[in-house]
Amino acid sequence: MKRTIRSKPPRQRLFVNARVIDPDQNLDSHCDVLVTKGKIEAIGKSLPRENLKKSCKIIDCKGLVLAPGLVDARVFIGEPGGEHRETIKSASRAAAAGGVTSLVMMPDTKPVIDDAALVEFVRQTAREKSRVRILPTAALSKGQLGREMTEIGLLNDAGAVAFTDGRNTVDSAQMMRRALTYAGDFDALIMAATGDASLGGGVMNAGLNATRMGLPGIPREAEIIPLERDMRLVAMTRGRYHASTLSTSDSVDVISRARDNGLDVSAGVAVANLALNDNDIGSYRTFFRVSPPLRNEDDRKAMIDGIRTGKIDIICSNHDPHDVDTKRLPFAEAADGAIGLESLLAASLRLHHTDDIPLIRVLNCLSTAPAKRLGLDSGTLAIGSPADMILIDPDMPWVLKEDELRSRSRNTAFEGARFQGRVLKTIVEGRTVFSRDP
């Protein structure tokens, strides 16, 4: 089943007996979905079968959930420059297995994607090797050094879906101001990390655990202060801004206040900050060293609350593959980051299974909301939109085993985790790019 984006979609397929959940149309009902030439042609109860083409395959979904494919808004890939950690091909395999039909690729590569030719390289590689849609972002500043802005217009034309300095927070307020102002002319979205490098020089959440373990802490203010600065700059420049990964309750308040003031801002949260807290680090387990750091239980609950109230729009995997050379080190010397493409859905569904968040809201944060924010035509099952879909059993129990992961790196924070809910089929533009027997 080697299908890349390039191969032709099947002409017609009818998905019957599905529980269709489409957050975009606020739809949650049992019906059929007809897909023709990679696009959704019809959706409804007991669609007529008389006029179907002879080659049309009918797929019985057995009452399981059919939903828009996931759009992962923050994925780090090692290609070019770090292919031992992850390639576009291996990331796409992991994404397909995780139900991610579109992934937003961060420009933190070697070299940094800050040039139109590099955006074209990513798109070309994706066309040849990827099963899912790879949406490249471009660096906001040249070399991600935070000093001069990149050719935002040219990069935009080349197909960069957003501009971001990835792991780096733009240090200079002046640089951020100019970038927001200039990007505004192209309606370009800026996705920003918010971590003050000097204040946040620690390696884990500041608090009792850091004190006990003798590790330098990252105070919550290291995230809140740059975020508040950026809100001021957005108000000043009227740019489009997305805070990629928030981790504290105060950050949620800051974003929500800015939105109430009419600013074009949105916020994301890494699923790790919804599912884990800083107790999980245990005895210096470096796979739990992520950025933003795992905070305490109060902040984790505040993040869930942000999802429920709609103050946080997007859940992302923050997939960041690392090999043993950067992870099997003393905690303070290890790199930040954990992989997450294959556990994104299941970890997010924990919020549904604990009755914190309705299923449709979880799926919204994973697909519709990020697609809308990035201006994509996916993330919906509306008629005429591309058939990027997943078939999931939201209750299927499974245990994540490190050796079954498709990602090239193994640094998961969910090794041995018990999950409920699994992807059975991933469909990109009508093509089945992944399927698993129930």
Next chain:
Amino acid sequence: MKQSSSTSASGELNAPAFRPEPFKLKHLLGIEGISTADITHLLDRADQMVAISRQVEKKRPTLSGRTLINLFFENSTRTQSSFEIAGQRLGMDVINMAVQTSSVKKGETLLDTAVTLNAMQPDLLVVRHSAAGAVELLSQKMGCPVINAGDGAHEHPTQALLDALTIRRTKGRINGLTVAICGDIAHSRVARSNIHLLNAMGAQVRVIAPSTLLPGQIEDLGVTAYRSMKQGLPGCDVVMMLRIQSERMSGAFIPSSREYYRFFGLNAERVAMANPDAIVMHPGPMNRGVEIASTIADGVQSVIAEQVEMGVAVRMAVMEALQASASLGAST
């Protein structure tokens, strides 16, 4: 099966009413989580080691033929020689790995070093490293017991044990005493190990430091925090000073060493605030005139030299206990 039950039945008649669990730790990575019984066991054994160390003939063949490797990623003459002497008094062959000149400098990772050392079949490994948790990480790859000789700002368990032994020998007890730990709490592994140990043994622990050197939520570790010597010292039975690194005094945490001495240095006036029979301790090496006045360091209340002596005894006790539990583990 039958036989063993009959022997144990007869043995039970002579057994004491309370039989402590045997010492079962595989490694000594930190004080946190070690039972009071184990700590007491180590201190009792160390007491006997003190007597042995004071004999003319100090060498005992208990661990002869075994190999101890001292692996110090951070320079430390005193701790390293203390471990070396302890190992030699127990009859072990001691090898000091000079990490500064070894392949670690050439970029070999910690775990590669561990695998290499493990292949040399040592019986005991003593490690000091600048990163918290590094010793524990290394111990995962080692087949022999590992002793943490200090990992970053995390723990330095043998220092806490030797401090406890010193206190117990001079004061006769630890339970119920009030102990003040003064200085750079934030970056001190000695402070953390002592807090855990003294709390486990029933002492009241205070920490005294400027707020920039107090880590967040330190009080949740079971201590009372004070921001001045004047408030913290009255009622103390033990005043434990910590070494302050010179790089912390260049404005990053405190403005200057003279300012630190003015507000937090231990001088005669401040010692007088504590109980009259209070003892003064320091893990060494001291910065005279920065955290402690020379008159105090060399004064009658100082037990600093005794601490060093206890260091050897405690390390002998720890080595012997770990070897015993390792052979126990091997036999079962």
